Amino acid sequence: EKWAATRVKHPPTSLALQHFDATYNVQLGQLWPSVRCALLSERKYGALFNNFSQDAVLADLEAQGCRDFIRDMDTEGRRAPPVDTEHQQLPPLWLGPDIRCLVFPRGDITRFKPARPDTYGLLGYYLMDAASVLPCLALDVQEGHNVLDLCAAPGGKTLALLQTQSIGFFCVNDMSVSRTLRLRKVLHSYVPKQFLIEDKLRVTSFDGTKWGDIERNTFDRVLVDVPCTTDRHSVMEDDNNIFNKSRTAERRRLPQLQLELLMAGIEAACPGGEIVYSTCTLSQIQNVSVVEQAICLAQENHGIHLQVVDLQPLTHMFRKTFHFAPDLHIGEMVVPHLAANFGPIYMCKLRRLT
Amino acid sequence: TLQVTQHNQEVHHVSRRSAPELSLHSLADMGFSETQADCIYDAVSKIRGGSAARHALSALTALFVLGLNPSSVLKVLEKCPELYTVKESQLQQRTANLRKLGLVEGSLQRVVAHYPQILTVPVKTVKRAVLFLREKCLFTAQQVTDILRDSPATVVENMGQLEYKFQYVYFRMGVKQAEMVKSRLFRFTLDEVRQRHCFLERRGLYQTPDKNGQTIIINPKLDGILHVDQDTFLTQVAKASAEEYDVFKRLMAREWREEEQQSGGLEADSD
Ligand SMILES: C[S@@+](CC[C@H](N)C(=O)[O-])C[C@H]1O[C@@H](n2cnc3c(N)ncnc32)[C@H](O)[C@@H]1O
Structure with missing residues (x-):
């Protein structure tokens, strides 16, 4: 009786799994069983180190066996990967290492303890999927940049970007009011007040798809971290699950919403500016296809010419920590693996040439 | 049940033949080599309590009755020295019960050889x-x-x-x-x-x-x-x-x- 216990007939988690079995089996082929098993098993976290905190957490975490995956790059990664064009190399002033994210080594399943506040009440680290830091690194913020985070709540990536302390003006947006409140709370638990003043940082709750109507050709960097099927959540938690029957329409509309958000992000960027599109799904329709359509639409409807920036130099450096999907047509994707159970994270970087 | 009584008689018969003393000599009579007999003798003398020798004899005979040869008997006892201390009547009840459950000759012998602890488990x-x-x-x-x-x-x-x-x-x-x-x-x-x-x-x-x-x-x-x-x-x-x-x-x-x-x-x- 214990095993036959009354269960909901088709809980959203099983619907999600059915859906993924059907689509990812085709998309990932032989890789799918391994990714599936990782998705259904306990994930790994990374501790985004808070540069603003006064605590000696770093030494403490390192003593527990963690390492900052951003500094601990694959040494061979420094050697130029097989890319020839010089503008595709990392810029000399790469601020990535201002962001630190600690992880337990491959295969180590130790969990992080919750962070504790320091004497000023600021927390020492923020626990998030370590792979979520990659889109922030890919964004490659430079000193004085105007940056827009279009879908920012609950704020993990915002916080990672703030660690560089080099953003000129930071626009942080999320349409959901309640989630924006959470984001504000997060910011106040990690960042000193003087960095959160209005002329440096603005938190808004606009519909991101309309951003192009408000502010065009403005930002040096735009992060478009869209809502998606959040694959890991969808197979693990029945609460707030997008595969719930009642949310079918919303789920079907996701690729369209994603496209509109990316288009708004592209319009918000200035010519020469760079946009990073990211999701936490493996779905081709929500990843590569959205980017491809955006590139076309930008050209056709707005005369904006976009260039896809090769992220391989970046992913190459971190292949010790993450498993990347092979042969992606556009962009890069971290696929979950039991020994390095991060992701899924898809990211693609675009540069506005006009 | 007829079979079972016959076996019980056999047990008694063997017991009588080698009773009452457990000696190197009686062990040799049962077919153990000198070194095997030494092993058993040592093992039994390590067990405290006056009845050890008597129980040991009944254990040995019970195992012989199952059709195990001396070297298998020794192996069984090495695996499960507890058997030396089980009462004869209990051993009989236990084997009889296992037979009743369908473990007939060959299987019972194999089960005991493989998992002698089964004979230490109460019938209940x-x-x-x-x-x-x-x-x-x-x-x-x-x-x-x-x-x-x-x-x-x-x-x-x-x-x-x-x-x-x-x-x-x-x-x-x-x-x-x-x-x-x-x-x-x-x-x-x-x-x-x-x-x-x-x-x-x-x-x-x-x-x-x-x-x-x-x-x-x-x-x-x-x-x-x-x-x-x-x-x-x-x-x-x-x-x-x-x-x-x-x-x-x-x-x-x-x-x-x-x-x-x-x-x-x-x-x-x-x-
Ligand atoms: C994947 S989450 C962002 C996670 C966040 N970047 C982080 O790293 O913590 C997607 C967010 O998009 C927001 N969102 C959904 N539709 C939106 C829209 N039309 N405009 C702006 N934000 C939207 C959701 O409220 C949700 O918080």
């Missing part, structure tokens, strides 16, 4: 286990005999654990009694079974059948999951790397430990 305990297998798990009498023959240690397993294991395999894996017996399921612990099953399930290679016993994929057979070494399991069945399985096992161990702590806590609360 064995009966309870058998009743459990028949009534709670709906195994047929023949299937119960097969279980006793293939996995005699089942009789001493914790009933709660046994029930959990049965239900797991029956409901979660959708395996029926006949296949459980055929694949000698009860040789494995619940953790061994569910470790492999969960791994396959999460990889999408095993499905719980629906009400009509249907699955979308073809599940591997229980036997093919359990009776292969880890390498074969990984390369042939799970098609996964040893690294993945290693991490998986550690994750599961932690998951189950935490589940147990939680449910343990709940039970304590409801008490």
Whole structure:
């Protein structure tokens, strides 16, 4: 009786799994069983180190066996990967290492303890999927940049970007009011007040798809971290699950919403500016296809010419920590693996040439 | 029962022949070599209590009666020295009970050789286990005999654990009694079974059948999951790397430990 216990007939988690079995089996082929098993098993976290905190957490975490995956790059990664064009190399002033994210080594399943506040009440680290830091690194913020985070709540990536302390003006947006409140709370638990003043940082709750109507050709960097099927959540938690029957329409509309958000992000960027599109799904329709359509639409409807920036130099450096999907047509994707159970994270970087 | 009485008579007969003293000489008479006799003699003299020698004799004879030869008898006693201290009447009752449960000559001999502890288990305990297998798990009498023959240690397993294991395999894996017996399921612990099953399930290679016993994929057979070494399991069945399985096992161990702590806590609360 214990095993036959009354269960909901088709809980959203099983619907999600059915859906993924059907689509990812085709998309990932032989890789799918391994990714599936990782998705259904306990994930790994990374501790985004808070540069603003006064605590000696770093030494403490390192003593527990963690390492900052951003500094601990694959040494061979420094050697130029097989890319020839010089503008595709990392810029000399790469601020990535201002962001630190600690992880337990491959295969180590130790969990992080919750962070504790320091004497000023600021927390020492923020626990998030370590792979979520990659889109922030890919964004490659430079000193004085105007940056827009279009879908920012609950704020993990915002916080990672703030660690560089080099953003000129930071626009942080999320349409959901309640989630924006959470984001504000997060910011106040990690960042000193003087960095959160209005002329440096603005938190808004606009519909991101309309951003192009408000502010065009403005930002040096735009992060478009869209809502998606959040694959890991969808197979693990029945609460707030997008595969719930009642949310079918919303789920079907996701690729369209994603496209509109990316288009708004592209319009918000200035010519020469760079946009990073990211999701936490493996779905081709929500990843590569959205980017491809955006590139076309930008050209056709707005005369904006976009260039896809090769992220391989970046992913190459971190292949010790993450498993990347092979042969992606556009962009890069971290696929979950039991020994390095991060992701899924898809990211693609675009540069506005006009 | 006729057979059983005959055996009992035989036991008495043998006992009388070698009684009352346990001596190197009497051991040699029973067919033990000098070194074997020394071993037994040493082992018995280490056991405290006046009745040790007498019980030892009855144990030896009981084992001979099962048809074991001297070297197997010695091996059995080395595996389970406890047998030296079991009363003759108890040994008789226990073997008789096992025979009644269908373990006839050859099988009983093999079972005792393989798992001599079976003779230290009270008849009552064995009966309870058998009743459990028949009534709670709906195994047929023949299937119960097969279980006793293939996995005699089942009789001493914790009933709660046994029930959990049965239900797991029956409901979660959708395996029926006949296949459980055929694949000698009860040789494995619940953790061994569910470790492999969960791994396959999460990889999408095993499905719980629906009400009509249907699955979308073809599940591997229980036997093919359990009776292969880890390498074969990984390369042939799970098609996964040893690294993945290693991490998986550690994750599961932690998951189950935490589940147990939680449910343990709940039970304590409801008490
Ligand atoms: C994947 S989450 C962002 C996670 C966040 N970047 C982080 O790293 O913590 C997607 C967010 O998009 C927001 N969102 C959904 N539709 C939106 C829209 N039309 N405009 C702006 N934000 C939207 C949701 O409220 C949600 O918080």
